[in-house]
Amino acid sequence: MSSSLSAVRRPLFRPFLRPVTYSRWLHLLTGCVAGVLMGFLRGGTFRPGHGGPWLSFAVLPVPVLLLAALVPAVRRVEGLQAQLLLFPGRSGTGGRGAAQIATSPSATWRDRGRTAIWLLLRLEAGVAMTALTLQLPALAVVLTRAGMGHATHVAGWPSIDTPRWWHGLLAPLPLVLLLAVAVGAGSLMSCAARLLLGPSAAERLAALEARTERILEHNRLAQELHDSVGHALTVTVIQAGAARAAGSPEFTDRALAAIEDTGRQALADLERALRLLREDAPRPADRPALTDADRLLESARAAGAAVRAEVTGPLEALPGPVSREGYRMVQEALTNVLRHAGPVPVSVRIAADADALELEIRNAVPAASEPNGGGRGLRGIRERAALLGGEAETGPEGDDWRVRVRLPLRRLG
Structure with missing residues (x-):
């Protein structure tokens, strides 16, 4: 009671x-x-x-x-x-x-x-x-x-x-x-x-838009970290394994230099992402762009891939968002090659003109490997292309695996 x-x-x-x-x-x-x-x-x-x-x-x-x-x-x-x-x-x-x-x-x-x-x-x-x-x-x-x-x-x-x-x-x-x-x-x-x-209704709409922008920015940061850190780790693992198998001091020195350069770039990307999360936004120039594509190609070559590159057009004249996102697409495509196909021959084509930017990464598919068309990285390439009003195709073509991206430039100008 x-x-x-x-x-x-x-x-x-x-x-x-x-x-x-x-x-x-x-x-x-x-x-x-x-x-x-x-x-x-x-x-x-x-x-x-x-x-x-x-x-x-x-x-x-x-x-x-x-x-x-x-x-x-x-x-x-x-x-x-x-x-x-x-x-x-x-x-x-x-x-x-x-x-x-x-x-x-x-x-x-x-x-x-x-x-x-x-x-x-x-x-x-x-x-x-x-x-x-x-x-x-x-x-x-x-x-x-x-x-x-x-x-x-x-x-x-x-x-x-x-x-x-x-x-x-x-x-x-x-x-x-x-x-x-x-x-x-x-x-x-x-x-x-x-x-x-x-x-008011206008304030609620503005708050919703700001929240959407934050979510999109966080998703973009997550994708960038996936691309950058994933690429660095893939190159590091392949280089370390190759150095151990080669047993050559000269090759080991080259592998360690490649690991150091790739790791330094990954740390710089991580620092940029952390500054953004602290609302201390970096300058757009702080982010790598297609004009820095040579760094990616050399990193893939250092990992053992035979990379043949064809770069045409004024890459420095590309709009900032297109150039930066194009860099990430090439990075993820090369990472995908090294992760799933290993050190195989790769052809990279980067072509820019007044109308569009075209990217094509093609690699041989070893018989023992299984192409991966549903991973997060390739999905990220398609999402990046769609956000810029372009299109991306990923999948097998004959005996090769091909990633092809086309980003229109006129609508962005």
Whole structure:
């Protein structure tokens, strides 16, 4: 029986023990600040006999708040306050739900209109909550004194000329009511903040586009690391194995030099990727392009492949994205050759003209090997080509394995 009562009491009293209840209460009370300031400026609001100043607090600031809503930065300030007080986090920043509150300045008249409604709602809710925060504890004091047998005469409340003992039993009720109102009003203000201070349709679209860009950039980085590090590891493994089998100091020296050069380039690519992930974007020139294709060809030759290259056209005049992605495609195609076919004859053709860039990598397929047409690398080549508006074909052709890419240039110019 006692455990069931504890289970009932726990959710009943939990809202009163949560810090967010009191931070939202504070947010409500600050909404009355504008009314109090206007009351002081007006004069006479607080003089005896004037009556309750609450109506003045709720009406006087309205024109000022409507004008303030026209200032774009006001929306940002209100959004930050709502994040910190309505959705507090453990580290002093907005917690869960704060992401639904915009902190950017007003960009449209619709944003200004929503900000104006929010300011008016904060004012009226703040005045009402401040009045209850002051008056309900006063009522609890009145009832407590009456329960102790003292006649009470407190301004704003009916006089108790004939106190009774049971008045004291009613004293906790105003405080409980105040806490309940604070919990409910805080929850309602949080819902209103999401509605009135939440991101507009344009802001949501911009955030979605930014998130999509980040995902695409991370996918591109993953593909680049796969190509670069995969190529470096493939060359390293083949060179190390060949050096061990050759047993020649001269060949071993050449193999170690090739491993060193390939590893250094892979480390540079890794550092570029890490700088991008740290939002410290490198210059486009930091990334290798087709003008650096000789490095790839020499690396493949050092791994034992007999590479015959044909390079025509002004590679230095290619658009940056085409040249950089073309380099990665050639790199992945050569890596695929070394990984699946070994040191076999390879022909590489890179041809650029005013209309398109064409890449073709063709290699013999040893009888003991199995061509791999479904790997991540070849799929990456096709994806890169599609993103640039081109096309890529990978697969066997006669006794050879061929990778052919065509990237149009006119639409990019």
